[in-house]
Amino acid sequence: MAISMLLAAVLLAAVSFGESSYIAYNTTGGIVPGKINVHLVPHSHDDVGWLKTVDQYYVGGNNSIRGACVQNVIDSVISALLDDENRKFIYVEMAFFQRWWRQQSKKLQTRVKELVKSGQLEFINGGMCMHDEATPHYIDLIDQTTLGHRYIKDEFGQTPRVGWQIDPFGHSAVQAYLLGAELGFDSLFFARIDYQDRARRKDEKTLEVVWQGSKSLLSTSQIFTGIFPRHYDPPDGFVFEINDISPPIQDDVLLFDYNVEERVNDFVAAAVSQANVTRTNHIMWTMGTDFRYQYANSWFRQMDKLIHYVNKDGRVNALYSTPSIYTDAKYAANEIWPLKKDDFFPYADHPNAYWTGYFTSRPAFKGYVRMMSSYYLVARQLEFFKGRNSTGPNTDALADALAIAQHHDAVSGTQRQHVAADYAKRLSIGYVEAEELVSSSLAFMAESRLITGPANPITKLQQCPLLNISYCPPSEAVLSDGKSLVVVIYNPLGWKREEVVRIPVSTERLIVHDSSGKEIESQLLPVVNASSHTRNFYVKAYLGKSPSGTLKYWLAFSASVPPLGYSTYIISSAKQTGASSTISKVQTSEGNKNSTIEVGQGSLKLLYSADEGKLTHYINSRSLVTAFAEQSYSYYSGNDGTDKDPQASGAYVFRPNGTFPIKSEGQVPLTVMQGPILDEVHQELNPWIYQVMRIYKGKEHAEVEFTIGPIPVDDGVGKEITTQITTTLKTNKTFYTDSNGRDFIKRIRDYRADWDLQVNQPVAGNYYPINLGVYVQDDSMELSVLVDRSVGGSSLVDGQIELMLHRFVLPFVIC
Ligand SMILES: *[C@@H]1O[C@H](CO)[C@@H](O)[C@H](O)[C@H]1NC(C)=O
Ligand SMILES: *[C@@H]1O[C@H](CO)[C@@H](O)[C@H](O)[C@H]1NC(C)=O
Ligand SMILES: *[C@@H]1O[C@H](CO)[C@@H](O)[C@H](O)[C@H]1NC(C)=O
Ligand SMILES: *[C@@H]1O[C@H](CO)[C@@H](O)[C@H](O)[C@H]1NC(C)=O
Ligand SMILES: *[C@@H]1O[C@H](CO)[C@@H](O)[C@H](O)[C@H]1NC(C)=O
Ligand SMILES: *[C@@H]1O[C@H](CO)[C@@H](O)[C@H](O)[C@H]1NC(C)=O
Ligand SMILES: *[C@@H]1O[C@H](CO)[C@@H](O)[C@H](O)[C@H]1NC(C)=O
Numbered sequence: 024m025a026i027s028m029l030l031a032a033v034l035l036a037a038v039s040f041g042e043s044s045y046i047a048y049n050t051t052g053g054i055v056p057g058k059i060n061v062h063l064v065p066h067s068h069d070d071v072g073w074l075k076t077v078d079q080y081y082v083g084g085n086n087s088i089r090g091a092c093v094q095n096v097i098d099s100v101i102s103a104l105l106d107d108e109n110r111k112f113i114y115v116e117m118a119f120f121q122r123w124w125r126q127q128s129k130k131l132q133t134r135v136k137e138l139v140k141s142g143q144l145e146f147i148n149g150g151m152c153m154h155d156e157a158t159p160h161y162i163d164l165i166d167q168t169t170l171g172h173r174y175i176k177d178e179f180g181q182t183p184r185v186g187w188q189i190d191p192f193g194h195s196a197v198q199a200y201l202l203g204a205e206l207g208f209d210s211l212f213f214a215r216i217d218y219q220d221r222a223r224r225k226d227e228k229t230l231e232v233v234w235q236g237s238k239s240l241l242s243t244s245q246i247f248t249g250i251f252p253r254h255y256d257p258p259d260g261f262v263f264e265i266n267d268i269s270p271p272i273q274d275d276v277l278l279f280d281y282n283v284e285e286r287v288n289d290f291v292a293a294a295v296s297q298a299n300v301t302r303t304n305h306i307m308w309t310m311g312t313d314f315r316y317q318y319a320n321s322w323f324r325q326m327d328k329l330i331h332y333v334n335k336d337g338r339v340n341a342l343y344s345t346p347s348i349y350t351d352a353k354y355a356a357n358e359i360w361p362l363k364k365d366d367f368f369p370y371a372d373h374p375n376a377y378w379t380g381y382f383t384s385r386p387a388f389k390g391y392v393r394m395m396s397s398y399y400l401v402a403r404q405l406e407f408f409k410g411r412n413s414t415g416p417n418t419d420a421l422a423d424a425l426a427i428a429q430h431h432d433a434v435s436g437t438q439r440q441h442v443a444a445d446y447a448k449r450l451s452i453g454y455v456e457a458e459e460l461v462s463s464s465l466a467f468m469a470e471s472r473l474i475t476g477p478a479n480p481i482t483k484l485q486q487c488p489l490l491n492i493s494y495c496p497p498s499e500a501v502l503s504d505g506k507s508l509v510v511v512i513y514n515p516l517g518w519k520r521e522e523v524v525r526i527p528v529s530t531e532r533l534i535v536h537d538s539s540g541k542e543i544e545s546q547l548l549p550v551v552n553a554s555s556h557t558r559n560f561y562v563k564a565y566l567g568k569s570p571s572g573t574l575k576y577w578l579a580f581s582a583s584v585p586p587l588g589y590s591t592y593i594i595s596s597a598k599q600t601g602a603s604s605t606i607s608k609v610q611t612s613e614g615n616k617n618s619t620i621e622v623g624q625g626s627l628k629l630l631y632s633a634d635e636g637k638l639t640h641y642i643n644s645r646s647l648v649t650a651f652a653e654q655s656y657s658y659y660s661g662n663d664g665t666d667k668d669p670q671a672s673g674a675y676v677f678r679p680n681g682t683f684p685i686k687s688e689g690q691v692p693l694t695v696m697q698g699p700i701l702d703e704v705h706q707e708l709n710p711w712i713y714q715v716m717r718i719y720k721g722k723e724h725a726e727v728e729f730t731i732g733p734i735p736v737d738d739g740v741g742k743e744i745t746t747q748i749t750t751t752l753k754t755n756k757t758f759y760t761d762s763n764g765r766d767f768i769k770r771i772r773d774y775r776a777d778w779d780l781q782v783n784q785p786v787a788g789n790y791y792p793i794n795l796g797v798y799v800q801d802d803s804m805e806l807s808v809l810v811d812r813s814v815g816g817s818s819l820v821d822g823q824i825e826l827m828l829h830r831f832v833l834p835f836v837i838c
């Protein structure tokens with residue numbers, strides 16, 4: 024009897040020991056009406072390149088810069104989701120997901136497909152990257168999103184429902200209506216808006232809005248938009264990364280520091296406080312941040328327990344959720360949402376931190392991205408005309424490279440140097456493959472029309488991507504050998520174009536014929552090599568002061584090209600006696616008797632003051648306009664962060680500390696080249712600013728080419744170089760800038776439509792991104808400036824447009 028009682032006691036003890044150590048956490052909770060519902064959205068924000076390259080982030084290379092390994096994230100998240108069917112996760116960046124996917128076994132791929140099908144793993148946003156919204160062109164945004172979405176559709180049969188632009192530094196109207204509503208997204212979420220705007224929205228409970236980004240597409244352009252109350256990380260005290268962890272919930276009575284009640288109270292307090300700034304009783308907690316979930320169980324273990332104990336407590340209801348589930352709950356709540364128009368630029372996160380410097384950061388890279396983007400358009404059209412060959416040269420590599428170049432630390436110019444080089448390398452690899460395709464397609468099309476005749480087949484079509492430094496060996500070589508050069512010009516746009524084409528040559532007596540054999544007027548302009556410090560050499564050489572045999576010219580002629588088609592022109596050596604291209608008349612302002620120099624062969628003329636070497640007037644003889652117009656340069660000295668507020672001007676932030684005019688230091692203020700096709704006015708302001716203004720005979724606009732840099736910073740002061748075009752237009756503080764190259768938005772200096780602006784940074788706070796152009800106008804005139812890459816700009820003075828062309832800030836701070 025005694026013995027059996029003892030046995031029973033031992034058994035009892037064993038049973039109760041087992042019960043207290045094992046808890047089956049109940050995480051099945053759905054939405055509970057009438058309670059505050061806390062939607063826990065597990066996520067990892069994985070930059071497709073920033074401090075490390077995209078591949079270094081993926082494999083976890085160069086971890087001394089930043090401990091981040093995306094394959095750890097995806098591996099551990101997948102296994103945590105497979106462990107508990109109630110857990111959810113969203114994944115955003117397809118550039119990373121693709122890298123991971125192709126390394127998995129068929130068996131695991133099948134299980135992951137089930138996770139996607141059941142909604143445990145949801146693709147959100149779904150482009151190759153989380154693109155920037157200030158500096159990309161909308162075509163590139165569509166392309167990079169399409170690439171990711173097509174992949175998700177092909178592999179998983181799904182289409183993302185939600186826009187998740189949590190990190191970009193300001194938000195564009197095009198994002199709302201084109202990459203949001205028109206794309207079929209039900210909602211859009213992000214974190215970064217102006218700190219003044221956020222404070223007001225929290226007070227007024229207007230962090231969640233219906234955003235109507237387009238002025239013309241009214242009903243179809245609306246999208247439910249949620250702005251997070253602070254950032255895209257969890258509320259304080261709920262971070263559970265393995266090496267950055269808030270107090271874990273300790274629910275084992277056999278261990279010390281049991282804290283379930285305390286942690287539940289913390290949870291309820293954080294939920295109530297957020298609900299206080301949110302309409303409806305649904306709130307979202309973004310459970311994750313940059314490169315988190317390296318060891319996913321560290322997060323899921325805590326969330327499992329929180330959901331279990333919080334729901335047992337019952338004051339609020341917690342659930343695993345996704346932005347789609349959250350959106351559906353908001354929709355079902357039948358609330359009226361405030362309307363938001365226009366966009367969310369510029370973005371400041373505190374009084375001296377306007378993130379408007381990156382509109383211009385790395386301008387050469389921004390230019391390269393834009394050029395590759397148009398080349399991709401051409402290559403795709405030609406690929407289609409000839410027929411796609413997926414094993415031969417195609418546009419896939421260029422498409423991939425361009426897609427990740429739209430990332431918010433890529434084209435934005437905010438990445439580290441070795442990362443910038445990595446993006447450029449990828450673009451270059453893509454270009455080389457696309458170039459092969461373009462050459463063979465154009466040769467195929469041209470030959471099929473026998474433009475050169477069977478006796479002269481096109482053997483080799485070469486392209487000249489470095490025309491920006493007048494580098495084109497084929498054109499120089501062929502013509503110097505006395506052979507003819509066939510120039511094929513392709514027009515990817517849907518309308519006929521008449522453009523002046525310029526080709527570097529190194530012979531003088533040339534003649535241009537069109538494909539029907541008709542002679543075309545042409546002009547030779549001496550090459551001035553603005554990328555080298557000996558650039559004046561060529562002008563002087565032309566003026567007869569330099570050794571012979573080194574002459575080099577631009578051959579310019581006017582080409583006419585049909586829509587989505589090409590034209591061919593033949594350049595050959597002229598007979599000694601016959602007609603040939605006109606050599607430009609070159610004069611300098613030095614010793615010029617006229618105080619005014621007039622340039623322009625057509626109805627547009629520009630007048631320059633010879634002594635001062637600057638533009639003074641604009642004349643259009645067709646529209647009978649004569650107007651004052653001046654162009655100047657200046658620079659902002661960057662705040663170096665030694666102020667009371669240690670915010671320095673950096674890759675992102677523009678914080679000027681002073682503004683200084685840049686006067687011309689050149690002894691020869693102007694060099695003017697004139698001829699039948701175009702006039703050029705060259706100005707070398709100093710050893711690092713060179714400018715060419717071009718006026719084409721048949722056009723009513725002037726074209727300006729800037730060559731700026733290296734910016735001298737040996738005085739220890741960072742500089743941001745600007746140019747101003749000043750007119751007498753009465754513009755009443757108003758100017759217009761485009762949204763991602765698509766439509767124009769009205770801007771008013773020192774003013775925001777949504778709130779009473781407190782002006783802290785009168786320059787930086789009035790800068791806006793310019794992708795396509797900026798204009799000012801009054802009752803009688805308009806001044807428009809179109810750009811060939813994205814830059815920052817403003818109108819800080821009535822009648823004036825200012826563009827920031829280049830910047831070199833010290834120290835180079837990554838925020
Ligand atoms: C788990 O929680 C859900 C909702 O909170 C509830 O309906 C269900 O009965 C619970 N299951 C168990 C086993 O407690
Ligand atoms: C690691 O980063 C440094 C820059 O901090 C760079 O110089 C180096 O090349 C990187 N390593 C690799 C393998 O890219
Ligand atoms: C709710 O917000 C109001 C004002 O916005 C504030 O005074 C109050 O303290 C807040 N309550 C909680 C619980 O956060
Ligand atoms: C596709 O490209 C490959 C590699 O260049 C070539 O061998 C093949 O003939 C091409 N196919 C077609 C249909 O042109
Ligand atoms: C010319 O263009 C190439 C890219 O195509 C760029 O890398 C280079 O910096 C440019 N050079 C100048 C002087 O603008
Ligand atoms: C212009 O200068 C660059 C860099 O100095 C050089 O690579 C290029 O060949 C030069 N072009 C001409 C036409 O001399
Ligand atoms: C001076 O300028 C006027 C007006 O542009 C022009 O008609 C005249 O030919 C110029 N004279 C010289 C010497 O360039």
Ligand SMILES: *[C@@H]1O[C@H](CO)[C@@H](O)[C@H](O)[C@H]1NC(C)=O
Pocket residue numbers: 660661662663664665666680681
């Ligand atoms: C601002 O510029 C002045 C010189 O103009 C310099 O003395 C000062 O250190 C600068 N301040 C900061 C914070 O950059």
Ligand SMILES: *[C@@H]1O[C@H](CO)[C@@H](O)[C@H](O)[C@H]1NC(C)=O
Pocket residue numbers: 755771
């Ligand atoms: C200038 O703009 C303001 C609004 O920004 C407007 O109230 C005012 O009438 C305008 N003035 C003129 C002269 O157009």
